[in-house]
Amino acid sequence: MVTPVADAEARTVTRDAFRALMGSHPSGVAVITTADERGTPHGFTCTALCSVSLDPPQLLVCASTSGSTLPVLVARGAFVVNLLHGDGRRAAEAFAGPAADRFRTVPWRPAPATGLPALAEDAHALAECRVSRLVPAGDHTVVIGEVLRTETPDPASGAAPLLYGRRRYATWPG
Numbered sequence: 001m002v003t004p005v006a007d008a009e010a011r012t013v014t015r016d017a018f019r020a021l022m023g024s025h026p027s028g029v030a031v032i033t034t035a036d037e038r039g040t041p042h043g044f045t046c047t048a049l050c051s052v053s054l055d056p057p058q059l060l061v062c063a064s065t066s067g068s069t070l071p072v073l074v075a076r077g078a079f080v081v082n083l084l085h086g087d088g089r090r091a092a093e094a095f096a097g098p099a100a101d102r103f104r105t106v107p108w109r110p111a112p113a114t115g116l117p118a119l120a121e122d123a124h125a126l127a128e129c130r131v132s133r134l135v136p137a138g139d140h141t142v143v144i145g146e147v148l149r150t151e152t153p154d155p156a157s158g159a160a161p162l163l164y165g166r167r168r169y170a171t172w173p174g
Contacts, residue, residue: 026165031082031095032061033108033117034073041103041117042069045096047164048140049081057147059127062140068098070141074134079145080116081127084162086171088122092162113149124159125152 033043048062061081063070073079084092091106103117111118113128129145136142153159160172 023166026163026170029084029088029092029162029164029169030061031084031088031091031119031123032063032069032073032079033082033119034069034076034079035116036072036076041108042072043095043102043117044069045092046081052144058132058144059129059147060142060144062137062142065136065139065141070143073143074131076116077131078114078116078148079129079131079143080111080114080118081129081145082119082123083125083127084119084122085124085159086162088119088124088162089169091119091122092164092169111149118151124157124161126150 027047028049030046030049031043032046033041035041044063044067046061046063050060052058052060059081061079063073082091094102094106106119107121108117108119110116111126111128116128118126127145127147128149129147131143132146133144134141135144163170163172
């Protein structure tokens with residue numbers, strides 16, 4: 001038998017306690033990039049990312065509703081998921097804060113399918129996506145993207161993924 005949880009019981013976890021919980025679970029690090037109608041690039045660091053469907057290929061990212069990139073991403077209707085490798089920490093840090101000149105410090109090139117920024121020097125894999133659905137979720141929006149094109153590493157390349165957990169970066173053990 002299922003016992004219902006009262007609203008008061010469900011709201012006892014503080015923001016700090018929840019952040020500590022999620023910080024205890026290391027995850028891969030990505031930078032989500034897009035561009036506005038003038039071609040000005042925008043992006044943010046993201047650890048809230050996962051696959052949704054194989055057929056059609058879809059993934060999701062979670063974007064802060066207070067961030068500057070989400071409105072641009074929604075207007076453009078497309079984005080690139082740049083999965084960072086161990087040497088991509090500079091990109092993770094540059095895109096984690098409100099720095100206006102992120103794209104001056106991190107090299108990028110236009111991705112082949114969308115023309116959106118791809119962080120080729122800092123990413124070991126990428127996915128070019130078209131927005132297929134937006135789902136408001138608290139202070140974030142879940143962005144579901146249809147994957148249009150991918151670039152994945154040659155396993156022999158040795159590009160180990162960048163991880164983040166417990167408020168520090170690490171590289172996948174090789």
